[in-house]
Amino acid sequence: MRQDEALDALEQAEALKARMRGQGGWYAVFGVGYAAMSCGLILAVGLLPEALPWTMGVFAVVLAVLIAYAVTRSAQPRNLGALHLGMMGAWTAVYLVTLIVGINVFPGEPAWWVSGALLSALPPLAVAYVALRQSRNPR
Amino acid sequence: MSHPRNRLDEVIHSPVRFSVVAALAAVDRAEFRLVRDTVEVSDSVLSKQVTVLENAGYVKVQKFTVGRRTRTSLSLTREGRAAFARHSEALREIAAGTAMGPEPTHGSAD
Numbered sequence: 001m002r003q004d005e006a007l008d009a010l011e012q013a014e015a016l017k018a019r020m021r022g023q024g025g026w027y028a029v030f031g032v033g034y035a036a037m038s039c040g041l042i043l044a045v046g047l048l049p050e051a052l053p054w055t056m057g058v059f060a061v062v063l064a065v066l067i068a069y070a071v072t073r074s075a076q077p078r079n080l081g082a083l084h085l086g087m088m089g090a091w092t093a094v095y096l097v098t099l100i101v102g103i104n105v106f107p108g109e110p111a112w113w114v115s116g117a118l119l120s121a122l123p124p125l126a127v128a129y130v131a132l133r134q135s136r137n138p139r
Numbered sequence: 140m141s142h143p144r145n146r147l148d149e150v151i152h153s154p155v156r157f158s159v160v161a162a163l164a165a166v167d168r169a170e171f172r173l174v175r176d177t178v179e180v181s182d183s184v185l186s187k188q189v190t191v192l193e194n195a196g197y198v199k200v201q202k203f204t205v206g207r208r209t210r211t212s213l214s215l216t217r218e219g220r221a222a223f224a225r226h227s228e229a230l231r232e233i234a235a236g237t238a239m240g241p242e243p244t245h246g247s248a249d
Contacts, residue, residue: 020163075169076166
């Protein structure tokens, strides 16, 4: 193999890898959708407790749509498992603390529930940012 | 020090297989049709080359059902990633011109 052939092969590989990485950008959409769902859910649970059955129904539908969207994508970005697991762990911790402390100490207190809702959106938004950067990284 | 061309992987060296492995190296897994469109080959060509990669232990093929459709996904195994990394490193050395010894005019490892 000649030097120029090796260079061509490496350039071709990088071009293919960049195209495939671009296919992983869907996880950014998933992260933003999850963040929005999380905000809505926590605000509804904390500030509209009487509408809880309706809220949980909407939450279930949105979650089903997000899962259907994820499983029908044609490529999984690199390290998706670890990224998603980390996001779900952080989100679950924020969600549980917000709910348990909020229900017992700050029932109906907008400052607590809005803060908790925004905080719960951070893990999915963080992975959305990571996925977007990965998908747009040419190398 | 051996010439880096001696470290080129015979299985990955084929142009289509090299493209398939390079494409899969950028993701955890990808659907057959996406790889086919990205590498720009026919179903039958990709199927044949994937079988070679699968037999070498470099690619894992999985079939799963989404709704009423059966989908085929491809992913690199740990061995496949390691082989591609070694192959790419050898290519980089050749491209950088750091190879030791004369380059033969015929009978290269392709």
